Amino acid sequence: METPSRREMFKWAGASAAGAAVLGPSAQVSRAAAAGPAPYTLPDLPYACNALAPVIDERTLRIHHDRHHAGYVRGLNAALGRLNAARGSGDMASIQALSQALAFHGSGHVLHTLYFANLSPRATQPTAPLTRAIVGQFGSLRSLTTQLAAATATVAGSGWGMLAFEPIGRRLFVLQIEKHENQMVCGAIPLLVIDVWEHAYYLHYQNRRTDYIKAIMTRIHWAEVGRRFGAALRLCA
Ligand code: MN3
Numbered sequence: 001m002e003t004p005s006r007r008e009m010f011k012w013a014g015a016s017a018a019g020a021a022v023l024g025p026s027a028q029v030s031r032a033a034a035a036g037p038a039p040y041t042l043p044d045l046p047y048a049c050n051a052l053a054p055v056i057d058e059r060t061l062r063i064h065h066d067r068h069h070a071g072y073v074r075g076l077n078a079a080l081g082r083l084n085a086a087r088g089s090g091d092m093a094s095i096q097a098l099s100q101a102l103a104f105h106g107s108g109h110v111l112h113t114l115y116f117a118n119l120s121p122r123a124t125q126p127t128a129p130l131t132r133a134i135v136g137q138f139g140s141l142r143s144l145t146t147q148l149a150a151a152t153a154t155v156a157g158s159g160w161g162m163l164a165f166e167p168i169g170r171r172l173f174v175l176q177i178e179k180h181e182n183q184m185v186c187g188a189i190p191l192l193v194i195d196v197w198e199h200a201y202y203l204h205y206q207n208r209r210t211d212y213i214k215a216i217m218t219r220i221h222w223a224e225v226g227r228r229f230g231a232a233l234r235l236c237a
Contacts, residue, residue: 039077040077041073042069042070042073043116049062051121052119056119068112069113069116072105072112073105074105076106076108078101078105079105082094082101083095086098099183100181102185103183106181106185108180108181110186111180111186114187115160137171144163151174156176156178157178158179158180159178159179160177160180161175161176162176167235191232192220192225192228194213194216200212
């Protein structure tokens, strides 16, 4: 996918800010967003490009980081810039494609950041709490790595193997990720969800899903969303 330059990113942000005066409340949102968080940047590798050889050769690692991961970062910033412009102009027709681009590049950036950070020139040992969790749930580190290797090897098509923490049961899960988005950004902690399975609205709204959504937006428990946001900030501190 072709991605815009940094200059184009700022052009979008500037254009939507300039249009805010005539575009009303949604444009004010985009003006705030234009002055919001800095663009995502490509993190440096935490080791030299030849540090993982011969397991991962220098050329492979350099291309993977400098071109592939960098492309996800550019794509993520581009998607955010286009979303900001769409909010400013009220162009909701583009939201489905832009949501897909956000998930694809957002997950690509998150997963590659984790991937490069969880490799090391020398293998290291898990911390004591992680060891206890692994032994308690899998029996041994060897048992976990056997399952993780099997899960990773059998991902259908492109994807990832993953060890994840599931915070409700406070358990470790070995998961497969097919492709890497499925419209989610992995690692993103849900703060607010809206059920649009038909069971959630069909008796009253039948096929008028947008009416249901418009109505439910007036009943959001934003204080609870705020509480979850605070908890997520503490969790990720
Ligand atoms: Mn990759």
